[in-house]
Amino acid sequence: MNDVARAAGVSLKTVSRVVNGVQTVNPVLAAQVHTAIEALNYRPDIGASNLRRSDRRTGTIALLLEDVSNPFSSALHRAVEDEARTRDVQVLTGSLDEDPQRERELARAFTMRRADGLIIAPASADQSYLATEFQGDTPVVFVDRPGHGIPADTVLATNVTGAAEATRHLIDHGHRRIAYLGDYSRISTARQRHEGYLTAMRDAGLEPDPGHVVLDLHTTPTAESTVMDLLHRAEPPTALFTSQNLVTIGAVRALRRLGLHRTVALVGFDDFPLADLLEPAVTVIAQDPAMMGRIAAQALFSRIEGDTSAPRKHWIPTTLIRRGSGELPPSARLAGQQLADSL
Missing domain, CATH: 3.40.50.2300 (Response regulator)
Known part of the structure; x- marks a missing residue:
C-alpha cells in the first residue's frame, strides 16, 4: 500500500480508503490510486494476519463451476470438498453462469483472499489472465473443460x-x-x-x-x-x-x-x-463428476505440495x-x- 501511495502521489490513508470502498474520496485522487493499483498489480491481502500460516498458505482453495446448483456441479463440488477436508483446507466456491466477465471477477476476488490454488471449469475462451492474477507458484487445475493461455493440469470426460x-x-x-x-x-x-x-x-x-x-x-x-x-x-x-x-x-x-x-x-x-x-x-x-472432482483436487494439492512436473491431462470415461x-x-x-x- 505504501508503494501504491507513492506511485499515486497520495497518502497511505487515501489508498486505504479507496481499497476499502469508501465513497467520499475525491474522484481525481481515487482515479490516481486505481491507476497505481493496476500498474503495480496490487491486490489487498484480506485478513492476511489471521489467515496466513507459517508455510505462507491460507488453508483455502477456490473452485469456480458453471452453476453449483446443477447436479453435475454439485457432485463435483462435494468431491473437491471431501478431498480438501482431509487436509484441513476450506473451499471457496462460485458459479460462473457461463459469463466470462464473472469468471474474471471471481478469480480476482479469490486472488485477493490469497487462495492456495484454483480449480476452474472455464467459461471464457482465454485464461491467460490467470498468470497475472495468480502470481508466483499458485497452481491452477482445469476441470470439465480445457483452459487456454496457461499450462495446467486438466480433468476431462470422454x-x-x-x-x-x-x-x-x-x-x-x-x-x-x-x-x-x-x-x-x-x-x-x-x-x-x-x-x-x-x-x-x-x-x-x-x-x-x-x-x-x-x-x-x-x-x-x-x-x-x-x-x-x-x-x-x-x-x-x-x-x-x-x-x-x-x-x-x-x-x-x-x-x-x-x-x-x-x-x-x-x-x-x-x-x-x-x-x-x-x-x-x-x-x-x-x-462421473465425483471422480472428476477427486482427481482435480488431488492434482491441485499435489501442485500445492511442490509437484513441478509437466502438466497432465486426465480422462474420466463415461458410461452408457x-x-x-x-x-x-x-x-x-x-x-x-x-x-x-x-x-
Missing part, C-alpha cells in the same frame, strides 16, 4: 466417445432420424458432443437432417419448446440425443406433454436425479446406462398426420 456411443446405441435400435439437441456451441464440451454425434451418424452412412440438429440450447424451457416444435414437423425425428441434463429434462417434459414418452427414443448426456424412476426410465451417458427410453424402436406413429390426430 465427451466425443460418449456422444458417439449414445448415437450408435440409437442407430443399433433401428433409428435413422435422430435429432441432436446441443448446449451453447461456444462451450467446448458441447462442441465435442456434437462431434461425437456427427461421427457416429456418418460412420453408419447416415447424413443428419439439418432440421434435426439444434444448437445453443441451455435451459429446460428452451429445450422443451424445441422438442415440441421438432415433433410437430411432417417428418419428425424418431429419437432424440440430448447433450446435457437440463436439456434432457426439457425433452422429457415435451415428450410427456405430447404423450410420446413411450414412442420417441431418448438418450441424454449426463445423469440427473430421479431419471431412473420415470416411465420409461431415461437412458443416459453418465459422467440402459434404462428403457433409449431402447424404444422407431414407430410409424410419428407420421405427421398421425401425430396431429394424437394431440
